[in-house]
Amino acid sequence: xxxxxxxxxxxxxxxxxxxxxxxxxxxxxxxxxxxxxxxxxxxxxxxxxxxxxxxxxxxxxxxxxxxxxxxxxxxxxxxxxxxxxxxxxxxxxxxxxxxxxxxxxxxxxxxxxxx
Amino acid sequence: xxxxxxxxxxxxxxxxxxxxxxxxxxxxxxxxxxxxxxxxxxxxxxxxxxxxxxxxxxxxxxxxxxxxxxxxxxxxxxxxxxxxxxxxxxxxxxxxxxxxxxxxxxxxxxxxx
Numbered sequence: 417x418x419x420x421x422x423x424x425x426x427x428x429x430x431x432x433x434x435x436x437x438x439x440x441x442x443x444x445x446x447x448x449x450x451x452x453x454x455x456x457x458x459x460x461x462x463x464x465x466x467x468x469x470x471x472x473x474x475x476x477x478x479x480x481x482x483x484x485x486x487x488x489x490x491x492x493x494x495x496x497x498x499x500x501x502x503x504x505x506x507x508x509x510x511x512x513x514x515x516x517x518x519x520x521x522x523x524x525x526x527x528x529x530x531x
Numbered sequence: 532x533x534x535x536x537x538x539x540x541x542x543x544x545x546x547x548x549x550x551x552x553x554x555x556x557x558x559x560x561x562x563x564x565x566x567x568x569x570x571x572x573x574x575x576x577x578x579x580x581x582x583x584x585x586x587x588x589x590x591x592x593x594x595x596x597x598x599x600x601x602x603x604x605x606x607x608x609x610x611x612x613x614x615x616x617x618x619x620x621x622x623x624x625x626x627x628x629x630x631x632x633x634x635x636x637x638x639x640x641x642x643x644x
Contacts, residue, residue: 420574449631458636459575459620472631506574518563518626522574 418443420509420523428529434495437526441488441509447471448490449520450482453504465490466512494528502530533558535623537635545643550611552638554621555603561623564604565632566595570617578619579606582626611642 421440429435441448449472450462461474465484484490488509494501504527508520534557544550556564562583567575581588581595581604588595592611597604604623608615618639622632 456636459634461631461633464631518624518632519565519577519580520632522567522576524574 420507420521422507422523422526424526425524426527428531429497430531431497431499433497434493435497435528437492437505437528439490439492439507439509439523441490442521445509445511445521446488447510447512448484448488449508449510450490450492451506451508452476453506453525459506462492497530499530502528533561533623533625533633535621535633535635537621537638539638540636541639541641543641543643544611546611546613548611550608550615550640552606552619552621552640553603554605554623554635556623556633557602558623558625559602560625560627563624563626563632564595564597565622566606567620567622568617569620569637575620613642613644616640616642
């Protein structure tokens with residue numbers, strides 16, 4: 417099975433711009449979660465999608481949004497970028513239901529730099 | 532909501548020594564505790580997990596222990612090797628409730644040859 421794929425791997429944007437990141441989960445996985453990783457802050461949860469619906473949401477401002485498509489692929493959008501948005505954005509997929517629903521598999525991440 | 536504290540933030544050991552990383556959680560409903568290893572520039576990868584119906588689980592040189600009463604769990608790595616150098620994250624979740632784990636802030640383990 418192919419793993420979780422995130423595109424692009426690197427992005428450079430300027431303040432005020434918007435950006436869209438993409439995540440393709442492992443085949444058969446219906447849950448996709450997004451995390452922001454910065455040095456010293458660990459993994460900060462953004463939101464989780466299951467069957468095209470946002471099922472859980474973290475404490476991030478409304479500039480951060482996402483969606484999930486019928487094939488379980490997910491996108492994350494950040495509008496009006498700020499310098500503090502520079503981070504590694506990770507997505508993780510899981511089955512979402514059943515015994516192994518909680519086991520998350522991570523993508524390699526998208527490194528976003530805001531100048 | 533759940534809160535996970537992880538200590539230490541940095542751990543430096545000599546090759547062959549043991550390493551222990553400790554985590555505490557706040558929500559007594561949490562019943563699933565995974566550990567992830569993230570090597571420099573790579574994705575976090577699940578290395579071991581434990582559910583609340585067991586107190587200890589081993590996989591070769593790594594083991595995890597869980598004390599539900601005290602709400603803490605630990606990762607033990609024996610006979611450390613330089614390739615064990617990485618950031619380790621613990622997490623806790625209620626598998627019957629929220630579908631996402633709460634992560635600790637990570638421990639940077641450095642194994643000196």
